Amino acid sequence: MKKGRLVVVGNGMVGQRFVDALRARDSDGRWRVTVLGEEPRPAYDRVRLSALFDGVDADELNLHTPDPQVQLRLGTSVTAIDRARRVVATTAGEYPYDALVLATGSYAFVPPIDGVDLPGVFTYRTLDDLAAIRAHARGRRRGAVIGGGLLGLEAANALRLLGLATSVVEVAPRLMPMQVDTAGGALLRRYVEELDVACHLGVATSALHPGPDGSVAQLELADGGRVDADLVVVATGIRPRDELARAAGLPLGSRGGVLVDHTCRSADERIWAVGECAAVDDTCHGLVGPGYAMAETVADRLVGGAATVPDADTATKLKLLGVDVASFGDAHGTTPGCLDVTFTDPATRVYAKLVLSDDAQTLLGGVLVGDADAYPTLRASVGQPLPAAPLALLAPAGAGAGAAALPGSAQVCSCNAVTRADLDAAIAGGATDVPALKACTRAGTSCGSCVPMLRQLLDAAGVGQPRGLCEHFDVSRQELFDLIRVREIRTFSSLIAEHGRGDGCDICKPVVASILASLGTGHLLDGERASLQDTNDHFLANLQRDGSYSVVPRIPGGEITPEKLIVLGEVARDFALYTKITGGQRIDLFGARVEQLPQIWRRLVDAGFESGHAYGKALRTVKSCVGSTWCRYGVQDSVGLAIALELRYRGLRAPHKIKSAVSGCARECAEARGKDFGIIATDAGWNLYVGGNGGFRPRHADLFATDLTTEALVRLVDRFLMYYIRTADRLQRTAAWIEAMDGGLAHLNAVIVDDSLGLCAELDAAMARHVGSYSDEWRDVLEDPARLDRFTSFVNAPQVPDPSIRFTEERGQRIPARAGGTGNQQPVGLGTPEVRR
Amino acid sequence: MTGQPRGWTAVCPLTRLDPGRGMAALVDGVQVALFRTAADLFALDNRDPVTDAYVLSRGIVGSRDGVPTVASPLHKQAYDLRTGACLDLPGVAVRWHEVRCRAGLVEIRLREEA
Numbered sequence: 001m002k003k004g005r006l007v008v009v010g011n012g013m014v015g016q017r018f019v020d021a022l023r024a025r026d027s028d029g030r031w032r033v034t035v036l037g038e039e040p041r042p043a044y045d046r047v048r049l050s051a052l053f054d055g056v057d058a059d060e061l062n063l064h065t066p067d068p069q070v071q072l073r074l075g076t077s078v079t080a081i082d083r084a085r086r087v088v089a090t091t092a093g094e095y096p097y098d099a100l101v102l103a104t105g106s107y108a109f110v111p112p113i114d115g116v117d118l119p120g121v122f123t124y125r126t127l128d129d130l131a132a133i134r135a136h137a138r139g140r141r142r143g144a145v146i147g148g149g150l151l152g153l154e155a156a157n158a159l160r161l162l163g164l165a166t167s168v169v170e171v172a173p174r175l176m177p178m179q180v181d182t183a184g185g186a187l188l189r190r191y192v193e194e195l196d197v198a199c200h201l202g203v204a205t206s207a208l209h210p211g212p213d214g215s216v217a218q219l220e221l222a223d224g225g226r227v228d229a230d231l232v233v234v235a236t237g238i239r240p241r242d243e244l245a246r247a248a249g250l251p252l253g254s255r256g257g258v259l260v261d262h263t264c265r266s267a268d269e270r271i272w273a274v275g276e277c278a279a280v281d282d283t284c285h286g287l288v289g290p291g292y293a294m295a296e297t298v299a300d301r302l303v304g305g306a307a308t309v310p311d312a313d314t315a316t317k318l319k320l321l322g323v324d325v326a327s328f329g330d331a332h333g334t335t336p337g338c339l340d341v342t343f344t345d346p347a348t349r350v351y352a353k354l355v356l357s358d359d360a361q362t363l364l365g366g367v368l369v370g371d372a373d374a375y376p377t378l379r380a381s382v383g384q385p386l387p388a389a390p391l392a393l394l395a396p397a398g399a400g401a402g403a404a405a406l407p408g409s410a411q412v413c414s415c416n417a418v419t420r421a422d423l424d425a426a427i428a429g430g431a432t433d434v435p436a437l438k439a440c441t442r443a444g445t446s447c448g449s450c451v452p453m454l455r456q457l458l459d460a461a462g463v464g465q466p467r468g469l470c471e472h473f474d475v476s477r478q479e480l481f482d483l484i485r486v487r488e489i490r491t492f493s494s495l496i497a498e499h500g501r502g503d504g505c506d507i508c509k510p511v512v513a514s515i516l517a518s519l520g521t522g523h524l525l526d527g528e529r530a531s532l533q534d535t536n537d538h539f540l541a542n543l544q545r546d547g548s549y550s551v552v553p554r555i556p557g558g559e560i561t562p563e564k565l566i567v568l569g570e571v572a573r574d575f576a577l578y579t580k581i582t583g584g585q586r587i588d589l590f591g592a593r594v595e596q597l598p599q600i601w602r603r604l605v606d607a608g609f610e611s612g613h614a615y616g617k618a619l620r621t622v623k624s625c626v627g628s629t630w631c632r633y634g635v636q637d638s639v640g641l642a643i644a645l646e647l648r649y650r651g652l653r654a655p656h657k658i659k660s661a662v663s664g665c666a667r668e669c670a671e672a673r674g675k676d677f678g679i680i681a682t683d684a685g686w687n688l689y690v691g692g693n694g695g696f697r698p699r700h701a702d703l704f705a706t707d708l709t710t711e712a713l714v715r716l717v718d719r720f721l722m723y724y725i726r727t728a729d730r731l732q733r734t735a736a737w738i739e740a741m742d743g744g745l746a747h748l749n750a751v752i753v754d755d756s757l758g759l760c761a762e763l764d765a766a767m768a769r770h771v772g773s774y775s776d777e778w779r780d781v782l783e784d785p786a787r788l789d790r791f792t793s794f795v796n797a798p799q800v801p802d803p804s805i806r807f808t809e810e811r812g813q814r815i816p817a818r819a820g821g822t823g824n825q826q827p828v829g830l831g832t833p834e835v836r837r
Numbered sequence: 838m839t840g841q842p843r844g845w846t847a848v849c850p851l852t853r854l855d856p857g858r859g860m861a862a863l864v865d866g867v868q869v870a871l872f873r874t875a876a877d878l879f880a881l882d883n884r885d886p887v888t889d890a891y892v893l894s895r896g897i898v899g900s901r902d903g904v905p906t907v908a909s910p911l912h913k914q915a916y917d918l919r920t921g922a923c924l925d926l927p928g929v930a931v932r933w934h935e936v937r938c939r940a941g942l943v944e945i946r947l948r949e950e951a
Contacts, residue, residue, distance in 0.1 A: 471901065503857075503874070505899035506908035506915070531857035535895040535910035543910055547890040794863040795871065796848040802861075804868065804884075804891040 003032045004098040006302070007088055009078050009244065011037030013046055014275030014291035015103030016063050019070055021299035031302065033070045034095055036088070039126060040075045047288055050154045052130050053161040054703050055666075055680065055687050061127075081248040083268055099270055101298060102245060102258055106238040106276040106286070113146075115208030120215035121232045124155045136215075136231050137162040144168070144219055144229035146205050148175040152235035153320045156197050159231065160321075161706065163684070166197045167227050169219060173202040179316060179327040183344065184369040187351045191323040191370070200227065208232060240277045240284050253279025262308040264298045272298045285312050289415065313414050315379045317372050324372035329365025329382040330355050338364055341390040354378070354390050361385055373743075376450045377403055380410045380420075403453035404460035412457070413443035413450045423454065427461045434458070452742060469730065470507040473500040477655065477730045481515050490521055491528055510534045511730050514617055517653035518725050520773050523780055525787045536615035539791065540777055541597050546816035548805050549597060550590040551577070552614035553604050554650060557624045557642035557662075558585025567607040575600055578813045584621035584659065586612060591814055593801055595793045601778045610776040613651060617731075619658045622646040623671070627664035628681075636681030638664035641710065645679075648714070649721065651774050655728040655737075658721065659694075673701045676734040677717055682706070686713045690720055690748070693735035702738070702745055705753070715764070719752035722763040845937070845944040854878075854943065859894035859907060864945050869934055870894035871943065872918055874905055879918035880934040880945050885909045886923075893931065 006022070008015055019035060037043075042064030052058060064072075073092065080089040087094045108123035110116055122133050137143070143159035145152045148170025159166040168175070174185025175192065189199050204222040211217030211230065219227040240257035251259045251267050257279030264272050264280065275291035276284060285291065290312035300307035315328035333340055337358035344351050350370040357364055363381045368374065374393060380403070381387050387405035403412060408421035418441045426440045437454050438444050444451045468474035473496075475483070480499075489495045492512050496504055504512075513532035517524060524530070524537055536542055541549035553568070568587050572579045575596060577589040592600055614620060624642035628634035642662040652658070661672040662679045672678025678689040684707040692701030705716055720734075728737040741747055750756035752763070781787045792798045806817040848862040854873035861883050862869045868883035870893040883891045888911045896907040898918070905918040914925040923929035935946040 472899075502903070503898075503900035503905070505901065505906065506897040506913055509897050509899065528855075528857070531855050531898070534897065535892070538895065543892070543895070545888060545890060545911065547892045793861065794868075795853055795860040796846075797863045800863060802868075802891060 004030060005096055006031040006033045006099045006101065007095050007097040008033065008035045008101045008103060009088065010103035010105055010275075010277075011035050011039070011043045011064070011072065011074070012103060012105045012275065013043060013063060013288055014105070014295050015101075016043035017292050018101060018103060018274055018295035018299055019067075021296050022302060023067060023069065025299055025303045025305075029069070031099070035070060035072045036076045036078055036090060036095065037072065037074045038077050039128075041127065042072060042074060044127065046125070049124075049127070049130060050158050052127075053134075053158045055682075055706060056703065058127055060700075078244055081244055081271070083248055083271070086270065097270070099272070099302060102266075102271065102273040102277055103275050103295075104241040104244065104277045106240045106284075108234065109237045109239045110234050111146075111236050113205055113207060115210065115216065116234065118208055118210050118214075118216040120230060121208060121234060124151060124158075124233050124235050125238075130158070133158070133231065133233065134162065137164060140230045141165060142167075142229045143231040143233070144227050145233045145235055146219070147235035147237070148172070148199065148201065149178060149235065149237070150176060150316070150318070150320070152233075153192070155233040155235050156192075157321050159233065160195065160197065164231060167200060167219075167229065168192070168197060169200045169203065169205050169221065169227065171202070171204045175199065175201070176320075176325065179331060180325065180367050180369060181332060181353060183342065184325075184351045184353065184367045187344075187349060187369045188320075188323060188325060190349070192321055195321050197321065198227075200225065238276065238286055240279070242277055245271075245273070245277075253282045253284065255279075255282075255284065257284040263301050264294050264309060265301070272301075274298055280309055280312075283312075285314070287312075287314060287316065289313050289315075292415075310417075315375075315382075315414065317368075317375045317379075324368065324370060326368040326372040326375040326379075327366070328375070328379040329363070331365045331367050333365070335364050343391065354393065356386070356390070373452075376412070376453050377406070379414065380406055380412050380450070380453070384410050403456040406453075412453050413441070416442040418443035420457070423457050424461070427458065427463060432458070432463045455742070469511060470505055472496060472502045472504050472508050475499070477511055477515075478727045480511065481518075481726055484512070484515050485519060490516065492532055493528060504532075506534070507730070510537070510617075513537065514653045514655065520769055523787070524777060525781065525790060530790065539594055539597060540611060540615055540781065541592065542615045544590060544816070546805055547802065548590070548816070549592050549594065550588050550614075551592055551597070551600055551604075552582065552586055552588050552612040553609035554612035554646070555586040555621075556646040556650075557622055557639050559624075559639055559643060564607060564609070567603070567609075571600060571603050574603075576807075576814050578815060582614075582621075585623050586614075586621060588614070591805075591807065591816075593793065593805055594791050595798065595801065598782060598788055598791050602782055605776070605779050605782060611651070611778045613777075617654055617656050619646070619649040619652045619654070619660070621659065622649075623659075623661035623675075625663050625665075625667075625669035627662075631664060633667060634664035634681070635683055636664050636686065638662040638670065638679075638681060641679065641686070642670075644710075645714070645717065648771055649717075651777065652721065652725070652770055654721070654725050656731050656733045658724075658734070674698065675701060677701070677720060679713065685709050688713055688716055691735045691738040691745075693733055695733075697735075699735045701735075704745065704749070716752060718767040719760055719763045720748070722766050723748070723752055723759070726763075843947050843949075845935075845946045847939075847942045847944045849943055850941055851938050851943055852941070857898050859896065859898060861891070861894040862945060864934075864947055867947055869945055869947070870896075870907070871936065871945065872898055872907060874898060874918070877905070878936045878938060878943060879905065880936040881907070881916065881918065881921050882931040882934075884931065885911055886929055886931055887912060887914060887926070 044061040077091050078088050087096045108125045143164035144167045145156045146169050148168045156166050156168050175188050205219050206222045207220040208216050209218045216232050242258050245258040253259050258273035260266050260273050260278050274294040297307045297309045317326035333355045339356045342353045353367045355365040406420045410420050431437045434454050509532040572589050578591050580588050582588050622642040622645045624638045627638035659675045660677050661670040661675045663670040663672045664681045673692050674694045675692045678701045680687045686708045688705045689701035690704045693699040793802050807814040808817045846864045856873050859870050859872040862871050868891050870881045870883040872879045883894050885892050892910050896910045898907050906915040908915045914923050916923050921931040921933040934948050937944050
């Protein structure tokens, strides 16, 4: 079969989605695809553009994966479509087509205001726009945004984050006029003004005036008012880019856009249009969701399918300037005879409105400001009978009705068109947790707002919910923690007698040992507690495959004096320990027998070393880059902060190990985003990232707070760690903890920043206790003969070293002589490279 | 040597053992893992048969469905303290030995074969 030539004009979000969708469907390769993109870079996530100001790299917004079957021509502008010859002309030559897909998107509309072309006036649409805004903002103090819609408020937040005093000018009498109604807009305004963003509503901008340097300095308003601003962003809407279609004689919509039918085909049967440049039913959509639906439709049609574009879902939910705003369905109540139910709570500052059918039986739409928790359930219920009484649905953070009340036909995940019935079928088919549901239905894999509903549906089906810790305790680790803390239980035997059964096991005993240690209740090896410890904690060293142990002294921040380095070398030499540099910037000494551990540590403690807790579920290291002391790029003292943090949190026992790092600039040499808590220096202070992970399932940490002072940073990390220690499951790293948390990062933020649970004082006090009571575990062992007695090879022959620990030599060091039972691997050899002289 | 009954060897005072914890002992050149629970004493070979490392005495002692157990500190397989049978891997077992306490002293008598 001869391949058809498919040309796609535009490599934005929808253009890329179209190519991906087509490639996924075109299994017999009937199309040869050429993509022509005007921007110099491939598709990126324009919806998350503002994340750049939160410290996200432009690379992370990338949506394009190279595909050898797709020819991508970037920096190529299409100049004309010749429909008779079926050729598109570009600045770089002609491309013939059998099918042409226009995904040209839209441009930022700039109203014809005097002075709008002054230097310092920007639009807010591309990576280049944002780079230009960032560059111009340097050294400037005041910014203004013309336009108080969704994009305008995003731009206003960006200007705030750049340190500018910010004003918003909106011609409509309220903010976000397209999405919210008058009352919702009034509440939104209060929230926004509290962030020191000045709002000028119901007034047009009549002119922009330059300052002495020729760039913009002041806005003149239609009511005669003046707003000083030396950087202005124009965010007054978008217009479809339909000029190619217009010039080619294709019919356009009444307000622009390539007029297409329900299959996205234009009047020319070989030309299709998708996304913001397409007018379906004479309407253009500026949201990505409807654009994606169009992309999928055309992809299906081009491989012989019969898809049509579904009704556009214009529901939106977003967090603007820290305020949740959502609107869905007929938010403005334009359906004839419809009824409004509104809920206003001045105390919690929540506004909600539901629009109901004239018989008050069917949900048509709604608006939420301040608390959008009910959004997923409500959006899924549009067009359905009300799942519960209206006030129950609106009660803030209330139980509401939840997903369990939805009918089977309700769409739970609108991004991927997954219904309640689809999810119930997946649960019946064996999906027992959220990841499994995501994998088999794709629900929750795009915007993620429906994930709480997935959990509710699992609950409703009674599957996959957390059980007790082990056969000895029916409660979770978190409940155990609270029991021990509140009832001041100090021994395992009294705990299991009162709250468990049997004798315990290798699951519950270390958990209780860790909780007792987190609560700061004495030394690991005292009394009954010694028997609870895993072997690593019992010998305060790391068990290796041959039964020997390794020793890792703490080297805070990876900084070490030559004298101490020499001591490590001498100890390693004298005990013939295999020596290796770890990934956490310290030194691991291998091959020690239990009875040697106290002798080794006597030498180390005398030289000023302390336990590195490499053996514990505890803070490991705070890694650092070189920082501003030496590095010519560094903007803050990353080494100093890393040392301070490592000393603050050393010895802190947790549900799992905790790793951290501090980078002295955005180059991120310390790899802080792979850590449980990572810190990256900014010009103004520190950005805090949480929930990163290397290991089996790598995860980049999420940005949690920006431009913190050292004091504010430490307070947040204190609370983050203590909240983690109190509430995480056994062996749950912070990444999984946050992912499993209801409400995720927003919930974490509410608890440790806004103190929504009233816990902060307690968390702060708990950390203060830890810091105040820290003492080096190894020094404490060396000072106590009863503790030292445990470090014995044989109870009846303490003078005899374990004969099973034997060594051979490799690359000049001692290694275990016998291969362990698991993985009898051969040494790796790649031949000896020859060195030319 | 085979077939010849061995005698009891005293290894340590009972007070040297913590309830809920093990210790290694050397009896006739054999490494024995000695355990004390709340009410009993047990002895197994110290060698973890899965990894070939001599570490069982350093495992966590507990119970599973009422069976007294020790979990290997390397990969956490549980062994029945009474019989040495591995509860997680069918067919795997370690040798068990006789142990008793007489006049405050713990004594071990090796068993020849599993």
